[in-house]
Amino acid sequence: MDLRYSDQDREFRARARQWLQANIPQERRPASGKAASQFDRDWQKKLHDHGWAGVAWPKEYGGHGLSGLQQVIWYEELSRAHAPAQHVSTTYVALMHAGPTLMARGTKDQKTFHLPRILSGEALWCQGFSEPNAGSDLAALKTKGTVDGDHIVVNGAKTWTTDAMHADFMELLVRTDPASERHKGLTWMICDMKTPGIDIKPIRTMLMDDHVNTVFFDDVRVPLANVVGEVNKGWSTAMATLSFERGLGFIADQLELLEKVGRAIELAGELRLADGRLAIEDDEIARRLGSIKADTMAIRAMTLADIAETDRTGIPGPKGSMMKLMVTTTHKALSQLVGDMLGWGFMEFDGDRASNPWTHDYLWSWVFSIAGGTNEIQREITADHVLKLPRSR
């Protein structure tokens, strides 16, 4: 075992740090609306114009083909520079889901058209997987796709669709074989969000925003050329999408936590509790902070161990679910703790992440532990694939 970085790794870190210091946006990200998505597009375009977009993407698709370790370095430098957070960005699905899925399963035409647009921030994507009656149990989905000539006609509804109103395209999973059950008979396709028959209804959340939506489909015609993988074989394509998210998709969040813990410790040295003492002078607060810092150090060690192993073998390990459990529970513990330190300040919130990031973070902790597979589903995956326990389903 060793913790050494190569000369190239160190040089890459220095170059990334220097560029980020000079180039991160000085203005705050707008809380919501078109201004927010424009902000995300602009930042992505800036990264692209300066050659920093697609650190994880292979060179043949316009990326940098960096090793896992260099991706770690990139994300560490992003969070150190307080660059716009990736998990709230409207570019997330395009860069972290759609791009990798198209690279793995897309046709040449699909890749040529979409990948450059994703990389430059020109195209934003959303994910059409979950339905009102198919969330954790994704294979229960019912949205119907009927082949009609060279199109598939879609009817049904998708929900929890983050940023549907900003997205140019959707990764849409539908049931194309009406006689099929569960994982069979599904098709994964690219849906242009400007197609007639799509109706987007925002869902107000407890974060006081409308970032998620229900998307209704009424005879929406999607060209067969937009199918990724094969018709009726969409489950396999969907698993490629999700395995990416459960592998490296949360790497930015994993590494950002350590930076946040540092900020919380600084804050504890400045904030006064109701009794006049500094927050950090309170034994309980100090110990909870120390314990969260240790957990965060372990998350970084787990991330590096996993990445280095994947760099060597080329195959992501089965530990992504354990990582997500650890990250989401630690994230929640941290935002709860800072909430306790902030006292009444924590209770002042108008929905703007920029004006009260800690309260937003606390509310976001449920998004984090539910989206992309709930913590309960992550425990199931761990029990099945890591511990090899008998199936519960």
Add this chain to the structure above:
Amino acid sequence: MYLVPEGDELEIANAAAEFIASALPINRLHTAGNADMNGAVRSQLAEMGWFALALPEDKGGSGLTAVEHALFFREIGRQCGPVDILAQALAAMVCKSADVRDALVSGTASAAVLVPEGNRHRLIGSASATHGLLVTPQSASLHEMAQANIEARPALDPANSLALVENLPAPAESQDGAHIWRLGQIGSAAMQVGLAEAALDLIVEYAKVRETFGKAIGSWQAVRHTCADMAVMTEAARAELWYAATAMKEDRGDMEAHVDAAKHLANEAALKATDSNIQLHGGIGVTDEHDAHLLMKHAALLSRLFGSRQYLLSRLLHAKLED
């Protein structure tokens, strides 16, 4: 950058695992009088050079690093090995005198752990050990125990005897600095990781065969999810242990923080995993004949050594970390 044991590291771990499983199997603790390290086991361990693993080569040791040290003590932990083994290895590193060092390495002398307690000292390990090892973050000292006034105390953990020592003799050997303390932290953290792994293995195996309501209990989510949580804590503690041991091997500036974090996480993982293991076993888990309580009791003992929760966490709070 690589953080999974490989190559020679694995060979050492495998050799240790095989030997310890036969020389010190956990089921020895179901027979009275098997606390601590007996003379026969000490001779065998000495013969194979296990007490000199991290001792420098110019002092007659193998000159290996904190990484091999961690790999070895993880295997000791898996079998609920006594802390005397750790004391013996650390004591040899404290010695300036070649005679005492050689006696410890060859197993003709023996060591137990000392911890200050009020104006007395707590002895953990064999009361007939020739030497007591007292380690603090500032220094380590070795005390000859032949003339010491030792009062045996009842021990919760069958793996180790407990005693109190009045008027501890002046040190025969001592060494300034935190080096021995850190190796003690790594060694005891590694034992805790081994205990957590053993507890997880026990319940996962049992959950596959034990049935309730006509199904294996491992198919019930109440059991599956607790096992998954045990696995996450154990994985976290193991990952940080490898990081800390490697940081120590490479003498990185932030190694102390990582060693403190590794000890804390290993304590938490072992205490939680050994607790859940008993709970998920149900009634059989609280019986004397089962191994489950042995793991829990040894984890409780190890969590009291090489830094309290308060000490470890308060140091961590302000520690600077490197990339």
